[in-house]
Amino acid sequence: MMDFAAAKKGAEPGVPCQVCEGLHGEAKSWCADCAVLLCESCTAIHRKILATRDHELVPQYVMKAEGVDKFQRKRHCDKHKKCELKLYCETCKALVCTACTVIDHRPGKDHNPVEIAAVAQKKKETLQELLHGIDSRLKEIQVFMEEVDGEIAKLILSKEAATEQAKAYFRRLSDLLQKREQEILNQIDKQCRADDKALQTKKEEIKFELAGLTRTQTFCKEVAEHGSDVHILEVGNQVQTRVETLLAKQVDMNSYWSEFQFIENTTVADFAEEFKNLGGLSSDVDVSKCKVLVKPAVKGFRCVTVLTTMNKQSRPCVTHSKVVTANMKDPSGTNLPTQVQMKRGGMQEISYVPKVTGSHKLEVKVNSQQVGGSPFDITVQSRDTHVLTMGQKGSGVGELYSPVGVAVDKDGNIAVVEQRNKRVQIFDADTGHSLRSFPVEGEYPCGIVVDSDGRFLVTSWGEHYGVRRYSKAGKLLNTSKSDCIKHPLGITVLMDGRMAVADLVQKSCLLLTHDGSLIREIGKGHLRTPYFIAVDESRDLILVSDYSANKVLAFDLEGVFKFNLGGQGDCLKHPLGLALDPAGNIIVVNNGDGRVQVFGPDGTFIRTVVTMKGGGPFGLTLTPDGYITGACYTGHCAEVYRYN
Structure with missing residues (x-):
């Protein structure tokens, strides 16, 4: 499309040549192979050069009239440089030329080259359907955006109203505090004035008594020191009586005043706690x-x-x-x-x-x-007790019969493959309640994984073996049953859609394209009874549990052996289910004794998490919120334990 836009622009007057940059004139033609605009001089040179003389050159007058197909750049084969890519190998999902179909993509059971137009038409139809879906989604999003804009407008008004209410509320509280402060200050002033009046009255009483006693003292002293005998005898009895009366008089020497002070009926600390409950936010919550x-x-x-x-x-x-x-x-x-x-x-x-x-x-x-x-x-x-159990033996809703594979779907629910019931049952990971189920084909369904689009991939062995892909709703989409697959068990899927399947008969792990075509065998000659698989894409490692060898073997995606877990003493006992935690640690469940063990990314043993009690643990998965779920084949249940 960009080529077409450039060519149409080249049909307009005054557009410079893209080779000489306008040195020899404006563009007069378009090279469909090079996707460049050429002037007359550069066009003549283009026709003389050996490498470009066979290129398709479109004159200016044609550019004005022709449609988009005329101006799309031609694509040539990387291997056969002069051959145009005109075919598409559906098996390999690759564009090829006619020369490629002679050797590398010869038509047959392994390759199916077809005309590009037919495949492109199907893809166009698919894209058109997607466009309809996008249009519908765009309308939904537009409506939602309008709703959000309305809520944002309401938010501003809500903020303004709540702010005014809060200010008014705390102003009233502030006014109450100031009023109470003034009341206490008035009480202090009133108490002070009352006490002062009482003390002043008492003081006057004492002063009166003091003055009388002082006068009598002075008179008595003068009579005693300066009076004649006659004078002393004349007034002595009178003075004596006066003094004895004053001394005998009981004078109240108590003021009856006690010091007052301010007290905190509610301490500041207590009020601070209550203060936290003053006001708050209330939303439209029912x-x-x-x-x-x-x-x-x-x-x-x-x-x-x-x-x-x-x-x-x-x-x-x-x-x-x-x-x-x-x-x-x-x-x-x-x-x-x-x-x-x-x-x-x-x-x-x-x-x-x-x-x-x-x-x-x-x-x-x-x-x-x-x-x-x-x-x-x-x-x-406690840590060693399962926090949730899903199912019990049976064929009803919420019951399980010989569960083997287990996986986490895109909604965080637990998907369990039941071998005897030949179905996949989905459980709520938090409550353990059955949400739905769907039947699966094949005599003995086993492994399960969820791809990046939320679809289920389920393996089955025995009669009608294969790898089947189901929609989120449980509708069968396709079946992969290539010649390389004989007895598929555990399965995992890579981010690019490639699959890795453990095959018991092949004694290897099969790395497959998304449609089931073999890319390579991994572990041939190393594996005896491969069962379950996990992939660490951050390190390009694939891990395979080997039941009878009591090992978990690690290979890179090219098939090169790296290391193994177990194989010494009784570290592993018939390992089956595998999972990886976010740190790259390897989680293994032992079918022989139920232990769930953790090994470091390099295979070093770290710890035993728990011993599963359900009986015959098979598949294993780790939920995003840190719980291990294991399918217990003989216990007819799935147990959930805390991992971290």
Whole structure:
């Protein structure tokens, strides 16, 4: 299309030559092979050069009239330089020339070269369907964008209204505090004036008594020191009586005043706690419609419970985490710290780390109101106890019969392959409830993996063996049954769509194209009973469990052996299911004794996580939130344990 745009532009007057850059004139023709515009001089030279004289040159007048097909650049084969790519090998998914079909892509069971036009037409039809889907999605997104714009406008108004309300509320609180302060200051002033008056009155009384006693003292002293005998005898009795009267008089020497001081009826610290509850935010949350998902809890691990806040229209709504409060108590009634963190889509994650096992109580409130079901009973398990069991022996909904393969789908649910029931059953990873199931073909279904588009790939051995791809809804899309596949067991898929399948008869791992064509065999001569597979694409490593050899072998994607796990003593005992954690550690389940072991990226043993108790563990998977799920063949169940 870009070639066509350049050619059409070249048909316009004044466009310079792209070779001499206009030195010899404007563009007069277009080379469909080189995709360049040429002037008359450069066109003449182009026709003389051996490498370009056979190129298709389109004159200016043709460019003005012809359609897009005339101006598309011709593509030539990398191997046969002079041959145009006119065919498409459907087996190899590659463009080829006619010369390629003689040797490398000879028509037959391994290659199917067809005309490009036919394949391109199918692809165009597919793209047209996708375009219709895009148009529909664009309309949905446009409507949603308009809704978001409306909500943004409401948000601004909501902020302004809430801000004014908050300011008015705290102004009233401030006014109340100032009023109370003035009341206390007035009380202090009133008390001070009353006490001062009482003390002044007492002081006057004492001064009066003091003055009388002082006068009598002075008179008595003068009579005693300066009076004649006659004078002393005349007034002596009178003075004596006066003094004795004053001394005998009981003078109240108490002021009856006690010092006053300000007291804090409510301490500042206590008020600070209460202050936190002054005001707050309330959103359009309908507490009665809020949903709480209690996830399995294990002692010593970070555990979570997820709250989804809902509005009156029963739609998830975003609210501030401060609106949500969570309080947890352990079996002894001791408070356990919790943390509330806002996630997307109206979800609030309530996390905690339990220190003991047993029944815990979790109280969840939104806008100070209890959500439905609160307080929740949460049973905290020990590390070696499974936190969830899916299924029991049977063929009904939620029942399992000889489960083998297990995988995590794009929604985080657990998909389990049942060999006897010949179906895949999908379970909720949090509750263990069966969500749906779909039948699978083949005599003995075994391995399962989910590709990047969310489709299920299921292997089966025995009669009608093969690798089958199913849609998310469980519809059979296609079956891969090439000659190289004999007894497929475990399967994994790479990001580019290639598949790796363990084949018991071939005693190797088969690296296949997305349609099942063999790329190469890996592990031939090293493997005895290959069962399950995991791929570490960050290191281009493929890991294969070897049941009878008691090993897990590692190869690169070219098939070169790298290292193995086990093989010494009883480190591994009939290993089957494999998984990789985000750090690249290798998780292995032993069918022989149920141990789930972890090895480092280099094969060094790290630890034993747990011993599965369900019986006959087969497939293994690790969920994104850190739980191991293992299919127990003889126990007819799938067990879930905490990994990290």
